[in-house]
Amino acid sequence: AQSVTQPDIHITVSEGASLELRCNYSYGATPYLFWYVQSPGQGLQLLLKYFSGDTLVQGIKGFEAEFKRSQSSFNLRKPSVHWSDAAEYFCAVALSGGYQKVTFGTGTKLQVIP
């Protein structure tokens, strides 16, 4: 069965510092890959998605992610974190084709300190 692993439950970074959130997946083939962000008490907002092509994907709010097939990873990065980036981040994968069942990781909670 497919699975998504986000090994970091909590991450704390200083405002202005760079950020990398890790995501590894287990799938039989290259899936569709997503990163979502969830602010407290809110639903999830799509940051970016990867289907095929260029393995470096640009998203909203200055985020980017890199797909590495050899490592089954899809890590999220941002060069300079802002205090408003504090939230929970979810990596998600879905099979290509078929109905749209998306499997989410358990999330990484990001704290930004001044």
Place this chain on the structure above:
Amino acid sequence: ETGVTQSPTHLIKTRGQQVTLRCSSQSGHNTVSWYQQALGQGPQFIFQYYREEENGRGNFPPRFSGLQFPNYSSELNVNALELDDSALYLCASSLAKTSNYGYTFGSGTRLTVV
């Protein structure tokens, strides 16, 4: 462009009762999916509706059921509520039933079962 709206935002029910949660999909979206997000966890897929028919289902018992209406709005019904059903229930709409598009999520309904 309207987003996904869910009602109610919060709900408290007693074990054994039944509950109906409602979702209005984003304008132009014909697919609705429901997810359960327990505290500290990622969302878990319940089921998906495409053009008024169930198009896929996750590992949830039959007491979780749904409907999609001609205007693509949707309901999630849960019978015989259990304490473990306490969670944030998220509705997500999309343009297609396959995984090519990311979801637009609502802010969720927080269900507490006592």
